[in-house]
Amino acid sequence: MLAFLQAATEPRSVIDVAEELGLHKNSARFHLDALVESGFARREVGATGSQGRPPLVFTATSEAPTIGNLHLTELVQVLISSFVEPARDAFPLSEQAGRSWGSAVASQEEEPDPDLGGLAVHLGERGFGTTHEDGELSFTRCPFRTMVTPEQLPLVCAMHKGFLDGYLAQSGSDLVTDDLEVGPVVCRATFTEHVPAARTA
Incomplete structure (x- = not known):
């Protein structure tokens, strides 16, 4: 109404x-x-x-919360088509943007949860249907899948992969994203433990 x-x-x-x-x-x-x-x-x-x-x-009234999100969807599409798609390094650029996004989310908490459960909560707050089990996150709902063009979706996925790693790194987790498998309905992210490179004398 x-x-x-x-x-x-x-x-x-x-x-x-x-x-x-x-x-x-x-x-x-x-x-x-x-x-x-x-x-x-x-x-x-x-x-x-x-x-x-x-x-x-x-x-x-002007104080009423915005119910529709068409303006946000179109803004995302315009930004991607104008500044990301034309770039030669579009995918690394998207992933780095997501990494900054995830890091910023984690830095807003006094004690960010380094576990995948904490990450799943934040993704749920952003419209993802997220479950976690055995070191894996499954996304049963993506708020962007039907809202951006098929050509732009891989760049959005790269941004979300960066979000995962940015949040985990900022929260002090030893996990990094091993693979983000994008399926027709369900997407899955698997993780591996990050082992710092040995220092040479």
């Missing part, structure tokens, strides 16, 4: 909302009143050119 109000170019009545969302007008009014009480919608008397009681109309 809030998304409908945010997309509207003019105030909407209870009947408009009820018809658009397939609700009884009493249900629509109830939820609209709740949005008003929360500060996410504004109620006012609509102007009419006919006699009779003018209807109440509703608009979303």
